[in-house]
Amino acid sequence: MHANSASPLASGDGLYDAVVTGCGVVGLGAALVLASHGFRVSVVGRRPPQFQPNPAQRFDPRVFALSHRSQRILDRLRVWDNIPNDKVQPVLEMQIWGDSQGPDQGQLRFSASDTGVDSLTWIIEQSSLFDSLLAAVRYQPAIDWVDAPVEGLSRERDVWAVVSNLKTLRTRLLIAADGAQSLTRQQAGLDYELDDYCAEGVVATFEVEQHHHGSARQWFEGDSVLAMLPLPGPYVSMVWSQPLHESQRTKELAPQALAESVMAVSGGAVQALYGQLKPCGQTYAFPLRHGIAPVWFDQGVVLMGDAAHVVHPLAGQGLNLGLEDVAELAQLLTSRKRLLAVQRLGLADEQLWRAWERRRKAACAPVHFITDGLHNLFRLDLPGVATLRNKGMQLVNQLPMLKRWLSQQAMR
Numbered sequence: 001m002h003a004n005s006a007s008p009l010a011s012g013d014g015l016y017d018a019v020v021t022g023c024g025v026v027g028l029g030a031a032l033v034l035a036s037h038g039f040r041v042s043v044v045g046r047r048p049p050q051f052q053p054n055p056a057q058r059f060d061p062r063v064f065a066l067s068h069r070s071q072r073i074l075d076r077l078r079v080w081d082n083i084p085n086d087k088v089q090p091v092l093e094m095q096i097w098g099d100s101q102g103p104d105q106g107q108l109r110f111s112a113s114d115t116g117v118d119s120l121t122w123i124i125e126q127s128s129l130f131d132s133l134l135a136a137v138r139y140q141p142a143i144d145w146v147d148a149p150v151e152g153l154s155r156e157r158d159v160w161a162v163v164s165n166l167k168t169l170r171t172r173l174l175i176a177a178d179g180a181q182s183l184t185r186q187q188a189g190l191d192y193e194l195d196d197y198c199a200e201g202v203v204a205t206f207e208v209e210q211h212h213h214g215s216a217r218q219w220f221e222g223d224s225v226l227a228m229l230p231l232p233g234p235y236v237s238m239v240w241s242q243p244l245h246e247s248q249r250t251k252e253l254a255p256q257a258l259a260e261s262v263m264a265v266s267g268g269a270v271q272a273l274y275g276q277l278k279p280c281g282q283t284y285a286f287p288l289r290h291g292i293a294p295v296w297f298d299q300g301v302v303l304m305g306d307a308a309h310v311v312h313p314l315a316g317q318g319l320n321l322g323l324e325d326v327a328e329l330a331q332l333l334t335s336r337k338r339l340l341a342v343q344r345l346g347l348a349d350e351q352l353w354r355a356w357e358r359r360r361k362a363a364c365a366p367v368h369f370i371t372d373g374l375h376n377l378f379r380l381d382l383p384g385v386a387t388l389r390n391k392g393m394q395l396v397n398q399l400p401m402l403k404r405w406l407s408q409q410a411m412r
């Protein structure tokens, strides 16, 4: 039964129970959760350009490290099982190095076997995840997808009109999942100032001479962080977070020169682990920002995913937090009492969203605090600080109980 056939938002009045702006992973995930609970939803947004593997570029340059909680929600939405196995790389080990050289260098190592799991996280290409989400959306008759960008919003009493060049849609609940620079957030009067790190994440794929063995590796070097994420086969995806003055240079390097400069990181440690790196495809760069919107729900507008919170990618948590926003909504709707109340009152029910906002803000705050804090700690260039942070890493590495707890927090 569709909720709108029983609720005051009957299909005849032309209202959707919810309209989601933004056809990203979070927007599609939120639409699937609502549709699976019987609500009629429209998603408005262009699909990202489809990535076509080719001999020069076998892998989508955008990949995500997904946590156990993200995996669980994607599984419940019947998205996970449709991602081809050869597009998912389990992470069996994580290694992190500090920014000193020689014996003073801090090192942290987490392994799936020490933590009692098969995989710490999974590395997935954006395009594979997106294709599987879109297939699930196409199978869901309660979702209408409008393949056009949102051009504007207007408020007609308690109803939002969402304007695109294909259609105008009406709803009492508008979910803004249109990313860090959300137009919906801005037009609904919920905008806030994001902190610009004045840095970029430079992204490229390499074939490696020595296999990665499922290890995700990260090197901190002052205000740069190099992450090498394992991909299926002898390939790695690089995310090099650098201040703008360095990233501008890095992204202009010819592919082989880029490979040389990556191999030289940490006194040649990258080359020692992977051997020669062979570039596979182009280099891309993404701006790095940070922020949490002060208000996530007001007058029938909800902010989700990057529209609500943006974190530095050094801990690979941005999309995971967005998928947890979706999982929390699913969790709240599993209460039959609450579902019945929402079906009676409509999806814009203030109590539902206040509860959701409270839980999500409480879960996001520590992740923001830690990622921003780590970023700032490694940027500090004061005497003795480098020694302290490297010693701190060595100490944590020798405390199995604390390490186990830390890896469980990171995996959740």
Ligand SMILES: Cc1cc2nc3c(=O)[nH]c(=O)nc-3n(C[C@H](O)[C@H](O)[C@H](O)COP(=O)(O)OP(=O)(O)OC[C@H]3O[C@@H](n4cnc5c(N)ncnc54)[C@H](O)[C@@H]3O)c2cc1C
Pocket: 021, 022, 023, 024, 025, 026, 027, 044, 045, 046, 047, 048, 063, 064, 065, 066, 148, 149, 150, 151, 177, 178, 179, 180, 182, 183, 184, 201, 202, 203, 239, 286, 287, 288, 304, 305, 306, 307, 313, 316, 317, 318, 319, 320, 321, 322
């Ligand atoms: C270099 C880098 C590496 C990262 N690595 C990881 C990682 O390993 N793990 C992780 O969890 N996170 C990672 N992140 C973070 C992750 O990319 C984001 O948190 C995630 O993509 C947010 O998803 P979203 O759906 O909220 O927003 P987006 O992915 O930004 O999607 C928003 C969608 O809205 C659309 N849109 C925008 N404006 C409009 C409009 N006017 N009308 C309609 N649609 C519109 C956009 O086209 C887009 O499709 C990384 C980020 C960077 C920069």
